[in-house]
Amino acid sequence: MQILLMAPPSAAGQGGSPLMQFLPLILIFVVFYFFMIYPQMKKTKAQKKFREELAKGTKIITIGGVHARILEVADNSFLIESEGTKLRIDKTAVSMEASQALNKPVEEKK
DSSP: OOOOSSOOOOHHHHOOOHHHHHHHHHHHHHHHIIIIIHHHHHHHHHHHHHHHHOOTTOEEEBTTOOEEEEEEEOSSEEEEEETTEEEEEEGGGBOHHHHHHHHSOOOOOO
8 A cells, every 4th residue: 555645746737837827926916016006106196296286375284293384385395384483394294184184175064
């Protein structure tokens, strides 16, 4: 009596092409791209567009929580005023979500 616990797969059972062997890996990459990479790229583009559209007089909130108004726009920075204090901050220090919520028009309650 002969016991074969780890017999190699037969030639008839192998049959798949190299594409079929890498298909699960390719599918994992596609799912990873659409659930992780693409949304992050989309968010980054939206943040860049938001920061480029900020103009003088716009109320903002920095990522540090400072509420301010833009006095001057430069290439990579803003001059802001907060309670009489003027600060120069980098454009990347502006929080998109908080600033959009701050500038959203107030809805009337009926």
